[in-house]
Amino acid sequence: MRLAFMGSPDFAVPALRALAKAGHEIAAVYCQPPKPAHRGQALTRCPVHVAAEEMGLAVRTPARLRKAEEEHAAFAALGLDAAIVAAYGLILPKAMLDAPRRGCLNIHASLLPRWRGAAPIQAAILTGDAESGVTIMRMEEGLDTGPMLLKEAVPVTDATTAPVLHDALSAIGARLILRALDEDPPPVPQPEEGVTYAPKLGPADRPLDFGLDAINLARRVRALNPWPGTVAAHRGTVLKLLAAVPDPTRTDAAPGTILSGGYVACGGGTVLRLLKLQRPGKAAQEIDAFLRGYALPEGERLETP
Incomplete structure (x- = not known):
C-alpha cells in the first residue's frame, strides 16, 4: 500500500519502522522542522526525521499546513492509499484529510473518546485511570473526533510512569496500524458521552x-x-x-x-x-x-x- 507517514516524536518511530518492514511503500515522511535544542541551541532533527533518513525515505518538514496550498497539492500528487498520523504536531486541513483513497488514520494514545487532545498518556496517570490504550481512528476536521477502527487497552497501576506507558502504547500503535491497513475494519462513531480532553503540558x-x-x-x-x-x-x-x-x-x-x-x-x-x-x-x-x-x-x- 502506498502511504505517507506523518509523525515527529519517539512515540511514532516504531509505527514507521513497522510499516516499512511490512512492505508498505512509504512515499513521504512528514515531521516537524528541525528546532534549536540542547545547550548550543543547534538545529536538531526530531526522532522521526532521524529514523526516516536512516531508512532512506523522503522527508518533508513544512512549518505550517493550514493555508499552504502548495503543500496540499504536493500531498495530493503523491497518489496515496492512506496517510498514517502519529503525534505529528500540525493540524491537517480538509484538503489533505480527503486526499488519500482510504483517508488519514491516526494512532492515538488513549481509549477514545476519553482523553482527546495533546497529552493523553499523562492525563491517564494524573487522574488515576485504571487503564489506557491505543485507538486507531479515521481522522476528520474535529480534534480527535473521527470514527474508530481498532482499540487495545493496557492496565495503568499505581507504579505506572509516563515513560513506561509511552513505550507500551507506542508498541501497541505500531501493531494496530498494520492490522487496520490489512483488515480495513468498519468505522465505529465515537460515543457522545465520556468525552474528556488532555491539554498540552508545559x-x-x-x-x-x-x-x-x-x-x-x-x-x-x-x-x-x-x-x-x-x-x-x-x-x-x-x-x-x-x-x-x-x-x-x-x-x-x-x-x-x-x-x-x-x-x-x-x-x-x-x-x-x-x-x-x-x-x-x-x-x-x-x-x-x-x-x-x-x-x-x-x-x-x-x-x-
Missing part, C-alpha cells in the same frame, strides 16, 4: 502544590517526568522530584513540612515519600544518596516555586 505544570494529597502528588510525579518535570523549592533551591510514592503514615504537620528521612507532609494529613531527586547542576540521585549530599532538615518546608 513549564507552568512543573511546580508541585503540597496542599494536594500524597496520592495525587505521586501521580503528578509519575505522569510529568521526564517532561515537563515536577519541582519544589527548598531555601530558594529548585529541586526536581523524579520519583515519589504515597506513604500510609498520617501527620498533623502543615503541608510541605519536611519530616525525617525524605518524607513530606501533604494535604489532608497525608505523607509523600521522596524516592529520587535532582538539584541544579547535579546528577539525579536516590533519596539516601541525595540526603548524604544535601540536607532536608526536619521541620523545614518544601515550597511551591
Whole structure:
C-alpha cells in the first residue's frame, strides 16, 4: 500500500519502522522542522526525521499546513492509499484529510473518546485511570473526533510512569496500524458521552502544590517526568522530584513540612515519600544518596516555586 507517514516524536518511530518492514511503500515522511535544542541551541532533527533518513525515505518538514496550498497539492500528487498520523504536531486541513483513497488514520494514545487532545498518556496517570490504550481512528476536521477502527487497552497501576506507558502504547500503535491497513475494519462513531480532553503540558505544570494529597502528588510525579518535570523549592533551591510514592503514615504537620528521612507532609494529613531527586547542576540521585549530599532538615518546608 502506498502511504505517507506523518509523525515527529519517539512515540511514532516504531509505527514507521513497522510499516516499512511490512512492505508498505512509504512515499513521504512528514515531521516537524528541525528546532534549536540542547545547550548550543543547534538545529536538531526530531526522532522521526532521524529514523526516516536512516531508512532512506523522503522527508518533508513544512512549518505550517493550514493555508499552504502548495503543500496540499504536493500531498495530493503523491497518489496515496492512506496517510498514517502519529503525534505529528500540525493540524491537517480538509484538503489533505480527503486526499488519500482510504483517508488519514491516526494512532492515538488513549481509549477514545476519553482523553482527546495533546497529552493523553499523562492525563491517564494524573487522574488515576485504571487503564489506557491505543485507538486507531479515521481522522476528520474535529480534534480527535473521527470514527474508530481498532482499540487495545493496557492496565495503568499505581507504579505506572509516563515513560513506561509511552513505550507500551507506542508498541501497541505500531501493531494496530498494520492490522487496520490489512483488515480495513468498519468505522465505529465515537460515543457522545465520556468525552474528556488532555491539554498540552508545559513549564507552568512543573511546580508541585503540597496542599494536594500524597496520592495525587505521586501521580503528578509519575505522569510529568521526564517532561515537563515536577519541582519544589527548598531555601530558594529548585529541586526536581523524579520519583515519589504515597506513604500510609498520617501527620498533623502543615503541608510541605519536611519530616525525617525524605518524607513530606501533604494535604489532608497525608505523607509523600521522596524516592529520587535532582538539584541544579547535579546528577539525579536516590533519596539516601541525595540526603548524604544535601540536607532536608526536619521541620523545614518544601515550597511551591
